[in-house]
Amino acid sequence: MKISIFRYDPERDSEGRMQDYEIEPEPHEAMLLDLILRLKGEDDTLTLRRSCREGVCGSDAININGRNGLACITPIRALGERAVLRPLPGFPVIRDLVVDMTQFFKQYVSIKPYVVDPGPMPDKERRQSPQARERLDGLYECILCACCTSMCPSYWWNPDKFVGPAGLLQAYRFLADSRDRDTKARLDDLDDVYRLFRCRTIMNCTEVCPKALAPSRAIERIRLMLAERAL
Amino acid sequence: MRSVLTGLRAWLVQRVTALYLLAFIIYFIAHFLFASPSDYDTWRSYAAQGDVKLLVLAGFVALLLHAWVGLRDVMLDYVKPISARAVALPLVAGALIAIGLWMLVTIAPLR
Numbered sequence: 501m502k503i504s505i506f507r508y509d510p511e512r513d514s515e516g517r518m519q520d521y522e523i524e525p526e527p528h529e530a531m532l533l534d535l536i537l538r539l540k541g542e543d544d545t546l547t548l549r550r551s552c553r554e555g556v557c558g559s560d561a562i563n564i565n566g567r568n569g570l571a572c573i574t575p576i577r578a579l580g581e582r583a584v585l586r587p588l589p590g591f592p593v594i595r596d597l598v599v600d601m602t603q604f605f606k607q608y609v610s611i612k613p614y615v616v617d618p619g620p621m622p623d624k625e626r627r628q629s630p631q632a633r634e635r636l637d638g639l640y641e642c643i644l645c646a647c648c649t650s651m652c653p654s655y656w657w658n659p660d661k662f663v664g665p666a667g668l669l670q671a672y673r674f675l676a677d678s679r680d681r682d683t684k685a686r687l688d689d690l691d692d693v694y695r696l697f698r699c700r701t702i703m704n705c706t707e708v709c710p711k712a713l714a715p716s717r718a719i720e721r722i723r724l725m726l727a728e729r730a731l
Numbered sequence: 732m733r734s735v736l737t738g739l740r741a742w743l744v745q746r747v748t749a750l751y752l753l754a755f756i757i758y759f760i761a762h763f764l765f766a767s768p769s770d771y772d773t774w775r776s777y778a779a780q781g782d783v784k785l786l787v788l789a790g791f792v793a794l795l796l797h798a799w800v801g802l803r804d805v806m807l808d809y810v811k812p813i814s815a816r817a818v819a820l821p822l823v824a825g826a827l828i829a830i831g832l833w834m835l836v837t838i839a840p841l842r
């Protein structure tokens with residue numbers, strides 16, 4: 501099969517180009533990442549991020565035939581005869597398939613991704629009932645791969661001001677946490693024209709999440725919380 | 732800068748005005764289908780009724796608010812330079828206000 505990969509070396513190229521590779525999958529190779537790593541074995545200038553190779557670390561998110569996904573859990577069979585691989589759209593490219601995620605993580609940090617409770621520290625742990633814990637299902641599983649945020653047109657236009665789907669999913673993860681006491685400040689922070697309300701419910705985020713999470717639903721829930729508080 | 736129409740409030744205003752406009756449009760289509768005015772004078776006296784006037788004026792307020800939130804959203808996404816925004820936002824706001832005033836002076840004196 502044919503694989504075209506976006507190549508860009510800031511020290512040599514003034515702009516990126518696509519490079520074509522011919523490669524036949526071998527029987528032991530099931531996932532796209534296997535092929536890319538074999539190509540890298542033959543041409544070690546080819547640069548990408550990967551670590552766990554099983555869809556838990558979130559480091560090998562790339563754009564595969566126009567759609568963001570994790571190379572390590574994308575079956576070769578699903579690709580057909582040709583695969584076009586590009587770095588995540590909307591993020592600055594550092595080299596080949598590696599993008600700069602600084603802005604993405606800034607947005608993540610901005611929603612305070614930790615439990616806030618100004619009360620005294622409990623002796624052992626902050627307890628939570630099984631029911632309250634269940635409300636975090638579908639939220640805590642996010643691996644911050646950025647597949648969603650990088651497919652979100654609202655984030656492309658305002659990456660510095662719109663939190664983006666991944667950050668907002670996490671914002672809701674802490675709003676929904678029974679141990680968190682910072683609800684008011686969290687909601688205040690999101691109630692302006694940009695941080696949450698740039699979302700137009702385009703739903704690319706939910707469509708593309710490789711962990712089958714639904715950032716757009718979390719965003720809807722935050723809107724509901726804001727509405728309930730206002731009415 | 733925090734404007735009055737921001738965040739949740741802008742979002743709610745857009746939904747609520749959308750619902751009003753939907754009902755408004757359906758009502759007028761139905762009116763024209765089932766009780767179509769036969770000539771200009773009937774149409775005029777119909778439009779001059781107090782409650783119809785109110786309906787139409789409220790419809791225009793809804794339309795203008797809806798347009799403002801929507802157009803501002805588009806400008807916040809696509810008009811990046813602050814200088815261009817400083818021109819575009821007042822221009823659009825001014826045009827919408829002008830339309831509103833024009834409606835007011837046209838409809839209010841009807842009798």
Ligand code: SF4
Binds near residue numbers: 643
């Ligand atoms: S929500 Fe899904 S796509 Fe977005 S960062 Fe988390 S795991 Fe990745």
Ligand code: SF4
Binds near residue numbers: 700702703705706719
């Ligand atoms: S639903 Fe919102 S956050 Fe998700 S892709 Fe669309 S605009 Fe972006």
Ligand code: FES
Binds near residue numbers: 559573
């Ligand atoms: S390598 Fe870890 S998610 Fe793909």
